[in-house]
Amino acid sequence: DPRLLSLGEDRQLVEYDLISSSKGHLVVLHRNRIEQDAVPLCLAWYPQFSTESFILTANNCYKMKLYNTTTKMCRKTLLGPTYGSPLEKIQILPTTNTMDPQKHYLAYVTKDKVGLQILPVDGNPHKSAAFICHPDGVSDLASSYDGRYIFTAGRNDCTVMKWEVNLNALDAAASLGGEDLIPFYNLLDGGREGEFFRELEDYFYYAQLRRD
Structure with a gap:
């Protein structure tokens, strides 16, 4: 059955009763506060990777939930x-018969950039790429029916880009970034060879000794 939801700066995720509406x-069918401090900016229906169904959101603190x-x-x-700026709009690209199901x-836009993200989301920085599309700001994005093209509309430049x-x-950039935990080491200060990583290792071994 079709469902209609909205997400606002009041941090409320609202679902509407389409049967009773005119x-x-x-x-309003349900109203849920989904953030405490951060402000949610956009949402999309997440592809079915498991038996559990999800809604994907992005907030102004660079977090996806x-x-x-x-x-x-x-x-x-x-x-x-x-x-440089949080995701403002997101859209799942359509799949075609020629693609791996x-x-x-x-696809997403920030304040002035358009980008792509490999799903499922896992925090790997190498699975995303973006570049400037409208220096004066982006107002919206859309994709073609087959997902081969993305269209962006600028705010002040009165331009639509294809x-x-x-x-x-x-996919190649994600593969070059490494597998398992390797892509995440650079998110730590100093990387895998840095002082912070060594401190984490020391704490881990200390916790194991305490447990034994």
């Missing part, structure tokens, strides 16, 4: 793309 009058579509409980919080991608999607380049 033209010009929407009936997965919420169960039934309970509205937050099931996962991850670091989103960090390219298990591979999905997310971008060809190159998923192979994004």
Whole structure:
């Protein structure tokens, strides 16, 4: 059945009762506060990677969150793309018969950039790429029916841009970034060879000794 939801700066995720609603009058079915301090900026229906269904949101603190579509409980919080400004709009790219049905991608815009993200989201910085599309600001984005092109509209430049999607380049960049924990080491101060990482190792071994 179709469902209609809205997300506002009041941090409320609102679902509407479409059966009881009429033209010009929407009936609220559920209202859930999904953030305490951060402000949610956009949402999208998350592709079905498991038996559990999710809604994907992005907030002004560069975090992406997965919420169960039934309970509205937050099931996962991850670091989103960090390219100078938070994600303002997100859209799941359509899949075609020529693509791997298990591979999905997310298109997004920030204040002045357009980018792509490999799904599922896991916080890996190498699975995302973005570049400036409208220096004076982006107002909206849309994708073609087959996901091969992305369209962005500028705010002050009165321009609509058409971008060809190159998923192979994004997949290659993600592969070069490494597997397992390797892509995440550079998120720590000093990387894997830094002092902070060594402190984490020391704390881990100390905790093991305390447990024994």
